[in-house]
Amino acid sequence: MDFKNAQELLELCKKENCPISSIMKKRECILSETTEEAITAQMDHSLKIMRESVAAPIQSPKKSIGGLIGGEAQLIDQHRRSGNSICGSVLSRAIAYSMAVLETNTTMGLIVAAPTAGSSGVLPGLLLALQEEYHLSDTVVIDALFNAGAIGYLAMRNATVAGAVGGCQAEVGVASAMAASAAVELMGGTPEQCLHAAVSVLMNFLGLVCDPIGGLVECPCQGRNAAGVAVALTGAELALSGVKQLIPFDEMLQTMYQVGRQIPPGLRETALGGCAATPAGKKLGCSICHK
Amino acid sequence: MAFISVFNVLGPEMIGPSSSHTAGACSIALLAQQMADSPITDVEFTLYNSFAQTYKGHGTDLALLGGVMGFSTDDRRIPNAFSIARERGISYKFIEADPDPDIHPNTVDIHITCSKGRSYTVRGESLGGGKMRISRINHIDVDFSGEYSTLIIVHYDRPGVLAHITGCLSKKNVNIAFMKLFRETKGDIAYSIIEFDGTLPEDAEAQISQNPNVQDVIFIPIQRRS
Numbered sequence: 414m415d416f417k418n419a420q421e422l423l424e425l426c427k428k429e430n431c432p433i434s435s436i437m438k439k440r441e442c443i444l445s446e447t448t449e450e451a452i453t454a455q456m457d458h459s460l461k462i463m464r465e466s467v468a469a470p471i472q473s474p475k476k477s478i479g480g481l482i483g484g485e486a487q488l489i490d491q492h493r494r495s496g497n498s499i500c501g502s503v504l505s506r507a508i509a510y511s512m513a514v515l516e517t518n519t520t521m522g523l524i525v526a527a528p529t530a531g532s533s534g535v536l537p538g539l540l541l542a543l544q545e546e547y548h549l550s551d552t553v554v555i556d557a558l559f560n561a562g563a564i565g566y567l568a569m570r571n572a573t574v575a576g577a578v579g580g581c582q583a584e585v586g587v588a589s590a591m592a593a594s595a596a597v598e599l600m601g602g603t604p605e606q607c608l609h610a611a612v613s614v615l616m617n618f619l620g621l622v623c624d625p626i627g628g629l630v631e632c633p634c635q636g637r638n639a640a641g642v643a644v645a646l647t648g649a650e651l652a653l654s655g656v657k658q659l660i661p662f663d664e665m666l667q668t669m670y671q672v673g674r675q676i677p678p679g680l681r682e683t684a685l686g687g688c689a690a691t692p693a694g695k696k697l698g699c700s701i702c703h704k
Numbered sequence: 705m706a707f708i709s710v711f712n713v714l715g716p717e718m719i720g721p722s723s724s725h726t727a728g729a730c731s732i733a734l735l736a737q738q739m740a741d742s743p744i745t746d747v748e749f750t751l752y753n754s755f756a757q758t759y760k761g762h763g764t765d766l767a768l769l770g771g772v773m774g775f776s777t778d779d780r781r782i783p784n785a786f787s788i789a790r791e792r793g794i795s796y797k798f799i800e801a802d803p804d805p806d807i808h809p810n811t812v813d814i815h816i817t818c819s820k821g822r823s824y825t826v827r828g829e830s831l832g833g834g835k836m837r838i839s840r841i842n843h844i845d846v847d848f849s850g851e852y853s854t855l856i857i858v859h860y861d862r863p864g865v866l867a868h869i870t871g872c873l874s875k876k877n878v879n880i881a882f883m884k885l886f887r888e889t890k891g892d893i894a895y896s897i898i899e900f901d902g903t904l905p906e907d908a909e910a911q912i913s914q915n916p917n918v919q920d921v922i923f924i925p926i927q928r929r930s
Contacts, residue, residue: 518720565713
């Protein structure tokens with residue numbers, strides 16, 4: 414039941430006539446020698462943590478440890494509630510939720526890394542927004558999380574999800590590819606469409622550097638999680654409309670990995686380049702390290 | 705857990721903000737405290753490289769101290785680790801080492817003193833995504849991850865000791881996944897580290913200890929997967 418790449422995953426889906434989430438669940442049961450009930454319960458626990466990590470900063474925002482972020486999610490939520498959102502309800506909610514998770518993360522709250530802490534907002538942000546907008550059950554959202562897990566597993570196995578190795582494209586890029594694929598399954602798309610959505614996201618984030626101010630998981634991380642949601646939603650919309658991608662997922666993932674390794678070390682989580690190296694970034698970074 | 709589980713992708717469940725600087729640090733300390741033979745009274749953390757440079761902004765200090773008190777990566781008490789340690793009468797200290805490019809970027813040495821007198825130093829490296837490895841115990845370089853149940857046997861480097869250990873385990877039907885012997889010099893103190901599936905039968909530790917060359921046996925159950 415195990416698969417090494419997306420091609421094998423698709424073949425399994427075709428053979429078993431089932432969605433990506435089913436294959437991922439079966440794989441998990443077999444390899445960890447456990448039952449579907451047990452893994453469903455564990456994923457339900459993860460979903461509860463995700464939901465809490467979204468809610469808290471919108472209700473009562475706090476400043477982050479580094480002091481660079483805090484309160485953004487509440488602002489976006491208020492903007493949407495006032496009827497002024499230019500994104501529309503789904504995207505505005507998803508942006509607010511994804512940024513909220515990063516606020517929970519940077520105030521030492523409890524989050525689920527998805528796949529990393531720095532990119533932990535994208536997946537819950539998009540899925541929880543879709544759940545609320547379309548009144549979906551927890552059961553189907555949990556399935557969508559297993560779908561996302563399959564994409565993340567392929568990235569961990571065949572490429573990287575570490576910003577220090579592959580830049581932000583490997584963190585927020587992969588998180589968004591996971592979210593796009595999960596959203597497609599959640600909204601009734603086929604396994605092929607899930608992978609088309611994931612490919613479109615990886616393509617659009619190709620080359621994105623990891624350049625956190627002061628080396629902290631705050632800025633630009635929080636804003637990139639919001640952007641990740643938007644790119645994931647776009648990818649899912651394309652796929653669900655029947656738009657196909659020209660590059661297969663496995664090839665796209667490989668090129669993401671290769672591009673990642675070509676990114677100069679100063680732009681891979683070292684806080685030496687990019688946003689961190691701007692005059693403003695340097696000044697803020699310095700004020701943190703002297704705290 | 706030698707495969708990538710869906711809960712390695714969606715996980716760890718963790719107190720933020722960083723899987724490497726917070727969750728990974730906590731896991732190292734959580735494993736280190738399992739080698740204690742009695743309540744921990746004193747702990748000293750030496751931080752290297754990126755850990756030394758950015759630990760305050762990542763709560764690495766809180767995560768390390770929390771781990772030493774037995775908190776796992778998702779324990780909501782981690783942000784209050786300093787005050788909880790003071791309540792428990794544990795004295796703690798953080799030392800920032802000079803940068804050393806030969807040492808892994810996210811490395812910590814944890815020196816633990818227990819009330820009954822066992823005192824030891826564990827070096828851990830946080831590898832990213834919450835993963836970590838233990839790379840040194842006292843002055844001996846070792847290598848294990850806590851992803852399996854782990855048995856650490858401190859013994860004199862003499863012929864027959866390993867046969868004795870594996871004999872004991874074989875009688876107890878323990879299925880060994882990995883086994884390594886680490887030593888500094890021939891004939892001196894060595895560490896045998898055995899990683900295996902499942903748990904350790906009750907009297908296996910006592911049987912292994914019966915060999916006169918065995919100094920100490922430390923069993924670390926598999927780390928809770930989050």
